[in-house]
Amino acid sequence: MSELLRLAGVHVTYQSSGRSGVVRAVDGIDLTVDRGEVLALVGESGCGKTTLIRAIIGLEPMTSGSIVFDGATVATGQRELRRLRRRVQMIFQDPTGALNPRATIYEAVAEGIRIHGLAGPEPELVATALAQAGLRPPERYMPRFPHEVSGGQRQRVLIAGAMVLGPQLLLADEPVASLDASVRGEILALMRVLVDTTGISIVAVTHDLGLAWNIADRIAVMYLGRIVEVGDAEEVLADPLHPYTKALLSVVPEADRMEQQILVGETPDPANVPSGCRFHPRCPLVASGEAERLGIIDRCRSVDVQLVASPGGRRSVACHAVRLPNDG
Amino acid sequence: MTILELRDLHVTYKSDRGDVPAVRGVDLAIAAGETVGLAGESGCGKSTIAGAVLRLLPRDTIVGGQVLLNGDDVYELKPGRLRAVRWTAAAIVFQGALHSLNPVRRVGEQIEEAIVLHSDRGDAGTHAVRDRITGLLERVGLRPDLARSYPHQMSGGQRQRVLIALALACEPDLLIADEPTTALDVMVQAQVLELLAELQRDRGLALLFITHDLSVLSTTCDRLAVMYAGRVVEEGRTVDLLKTPQHPYTRALARAFPTIGDPRSRMNPSGLGGDPPDPTHLPSGCPFHPRCDMAIEACATADVLLRPIRPDRAAACVHVAVSA
Numbered sequence: 170m171s172e173l174l175r176l177a178g179v180h181v182t183y184q185s186s187g188r189s190g191v192v193r194a195v196d197g198i199d200l201t202v203d204r205g206e207v208l209a210l211v212g213e214s215g216c217g218k219t220t221l222i223r224a225i226i227g228l229e230p231m232t233s234g235s236i237v238f239d240g241a242t243v244a245t246g247q248r249e250l251r252r253l254r255r256r257v258q259m260i261f262q263d264p265t266g267a268l269n270p271r272a273t274i275y276e277a278v279a280e281g282i283r284i285h286g287l288a289g290p291e292p293e294l295v296a297t298a299l300a301q302a303g304l305r306p307p308e309r310y311m312p313r314f315p316h317e318v319s320g321g322q323r324q325r326v327l328i329a330g331a332m333v334l335g336p337q338l339l340l341a342d343e344p345v346a347s348l349d350a351s352v353r354g355e356i357l358a359l360m361r362v363l364v365d366t367t368g369i370s371i372v373a374v375t376h377d378l379g380l381a382w383n384i385a386d387r388i389a390v391m392y393l394g395r396i397v398e399v400g401d402a403e404e405v406l407a408d409p410l411h412p413y414t415k416a417l418l419s420v421v422p423e424a425d426r427m428e429q430q431i432l433v434g435e436t437p438d439p440a441n442v443p444s445g446c447r448f449h450p451r452c453p454l455v456a457s458g459e460a461e462r463l464g465i466i467d468r469c470r471s472v473d474v475q476l477v478a479s480p481g482g483r484r485s486v487a488c489h490a491v492r493l494p495n496d497g
Numbered sequence: 498m499t500i501l502e503l504r505d506l507h508v509t510y511k512s513d514r515g516d517v518p519a520v521r522g523v524d525l526a527i528a529a530g531e532t533v534g535l536a537g538e539s540g541c542g543k544s545t546i547a548g549a550v551l552r553l554l555p556r557d558t559i560v561g562g563q564v565l566l567n568g569d570d571v572y573e574l575k576p577g578r579l580r581a582v583r584w585t586a587a588a589i590v591f592q593g594a595l596h597s598l599n600p601v602r603r604v605g606e607q608i609e610e611a612i613v614l615h616s617d618r619g620d621a622g623t624h625a626v627r628d629r630i631t632g633l634l635e636r637v638g639l640r641p642d643l644a645r646s647y648p649h650q651m652s653g654g655q656r657q658r659v660l661i662a663l664a665l666a667c668e669p670d671l672l673i674a675d676e677p678t679t680a681l682d683v684m685v686q687a688q689v690l691e692l693l694a695e696l697q698r699d700r701g702l703a704l705l706f707i708t709h710d711l712s713v714l715s716t717t718c719d720r721l722a723v724m725y726a727g728r729v730v731e732e733g734r735t736v737d738l739l740k741t742p743q744h745p746y747t748r749a750l751a752r753a754f755p756t757i758g759d760p761r762s763r764m765n766p767s768g769l770g771g772d773p774p775d776p777t778h779l780p781s782g783c784p785f786h787p788r789c790d791m792a793i794e795a796c797a798t799a800d801v802l803l804r805p806i807r808p809d810r811a812a813a814c815v816h817v818a819v820s821a
């Protein structure tokens with residue numbers, strides 16, 4: 170599979186008001202997305218997921234780092250960003266605010282066509298996109314207003330609005346978090362079908378590991394502005410290597426579950442990134458004395474740990490305690 | 498001690514399209530220290546029940562039946578008593594309220610306002626109130642210095658915790674949490690659920706936990722009530738109900754959240770076809786029958802009410818055998 174997107178050393182900082190110093194919301198991200206894959210980007214609230222995908226489409230300026238999309242480095246000029254935003258579409262975190270209540274569904278989907286001056290007969294493009302998003306027959310939905318359709322259908326409208334531009338990459342921020350359990354499965358199925366039929370890539374930002382199990386090819390786990398583990402979804406979920414990934418999996422609510430590792434301690438604060446491994450103040454390996462027994466505790470406390478790839482390159486982990494399996 | 502009791506609650510909204518019967522006969526009781534989960538998909542009437550408890554529905558809404566809060570009928574209370582009851586007897590963490598925080602005021606000030614306006618815990622700016630703000634923020638797992646932040650400087654999860662702190666500002670007996678963890682990641686969710694459990698143990702807080710996410714309810718609630726089209730269609734003790742769901746709707750809901758590692762759901766998300774019913778045009782018979790994979794002819798004509806199966810267990814389905 171060929172590479173569509175490559176992020177290298179991406180940093181995004183905010184100036185914090187009230188607090189001292191800068192907020193290192195995205196703090197050195199290396200990540201690739203292949204063509205035709207679903208990548209689930211998971212991690213705690215505030216770890217920088219939204220900031221990262223906003224940076225990908227230039228909505229947040231990078232402090233440093235580079236983004237290569239479809240073989241070309243992304244420049245930051247207004248014109249280039251405009252062109253990029255047609256090929257990279259974003260579905261925002263909160264769908265309730267995302268649709269103008271006074272615009273019909275037709276207008277909502279046509280808006281992108283007008284903004285980007287897309288060639289072609291508008292009504293047909295809109296109809297195709299609505300049908301593609303599962304709103305069939307499209308004519309029935311076009312004249313309706315957002316409040317006249319269900320929450321799941323509104324999410325389909327947003328997906329149609331993104332797909333109408335024929336993007337190569339869809340950035341979906343919590344695409345099903347606000348949806349019903351019953352509708353959730355249908356939207357996830359739609360996303361998977363879009364990937365399998367059009368070859369588009371999807372980065373799905375989520376805190377829902379079940380989503381990753383349901384539709385993702387790969388999974389990237391983010392902690393405090395960094396990726397700490399990335400690999401094939403099935404492998405990461407079946408055999409998590411990073412202690413943070415393990416903790417995340419342990420708190421997935423399931424009727425018969427393993428023992429929970431609820432991480433306590435300070436809520437991670439990107440304005441005060443801990444020294445050494447940024448996870449060490451909350452790390453169960455440190456708390457249990459395991460890191461001490463392994464003789465790595467000093468490194469955990471003082472050496473910032475980088476992502477290390479397995480020989481085959483399918484799995485990367487950033488942890489002093491982890492030896493990667495040989496998949497080469 | 499029973500904190501909240503709903504007796505045959507009916508709620509009908511008035512709208513341009515005519516009457517909207519959103520809640521159609523719900524009985525529910527919550528004791529101190531108990532967590533009851535209310536599940537069901539969008540539009541089934543969950544938030545309407547929350548609003549009905551504190552009389553927060555539009556003025557022209559028709560409410561039938563009774564809502565008893567600490568034994569008092571909420572709909573008989575004088576305006577002064579009603580104001581006192583809100584916040585101190587029961588408080589609501591509203592659904593989707595992440596944007597209800599005032600964007601131009603620091604969150605600490607907003608918590609302060611709730612404390613000062615709704616309790617007798619002191620005046621703005623005093624040490625007592627400031628300590629209380631710090632205590633509330635710590636209790637919901639936020640750094641106290643975040644009191645100085647504006648809502649837009651916080652992540653979605655951080656804002657949600659501020660809202661829970663707000664609801665706790667006046668130490669209510671009953672907390673109604675409407676989709677309180679839906680916007681949160683699993684770790685914060687686990688923390689918030691633990692926090693709510695703690696509040697219950699230590700203060701005997703009663704909790705009505707509203708969400709469409711059965712998996713969250715599975716680990717937190719003593720009892721569950723599953724709603725469909727304005728009615729409870731199945732209820733029971735949590736473990737019992739999830740292990741042997743009797744109503745086909747409960748079964749579909751339970752399947753929607755995959756068990757990680759289960760090969761049947763890998764690359765195979767499971768949903769429930771069709772749309773939730775429109776309360777103004779309910780299907781005849783059992784309102785679930787058009788989407789039900791077990792429907793028989795009788796389901797299209799005969800409406801089925803909750804049937805007791807055994808003590809603490811009931812379901813509204815024609816396939817359920819009534820206990821002797």
Ligand SMILES: Nc1ncnc2c1ncn2[C@@H]1O[C@H](COP(=O)(O)OP(=O)(O)OP(=O)(O)O)[C@@H](O)[C@H]1O
Pocket residue numbers: 183184185186192194212213214215216217218219220221262438439649650651652653654655682
């Ligand atoms: N405009 C801003 N000014 C200062 N800090 C900010 C700003 N926007 C975000 N932050 C901080 O940057 C960090 C990352 O925020 P971001 O919204 O990317 O998190 P997230 O992973 O998407 O979280 P969630 O899952 O809650 O949506 C947070 O600590 C947040 O408080």
Ligand SMILES: Nc1ncnc2c1ncn2[C@@H]1O[C@H](COP(=O)(O)OP(=O)(O)OP(=O)(O)O)[C@@H](O)[C@H]1O
Pocket residue numbers: 510511512517519537538539540541542543544545546555592709775776
């Ligand atoms: N003010 C109102 N006027 C008319 N109808 C209303 C009003 N508020 C809610 N409804 C309708 O009443 C029904 C129940 O709504 P309610 O908000 O209680 O559902 P819910 O179970 O909380 O759904 P969700 O999971 O989407 O929050 C819905 O059909 C809704 O459209």
Ligand SMILES: [Mg+2]
Pocket residue numbers: 218219220262342653
């Ligand atoms: Mg976000």
Ligand SMILES: [Mg+2]
Pocket residue numbers: 543544545592675
């Ligand atoms: Mg609701």
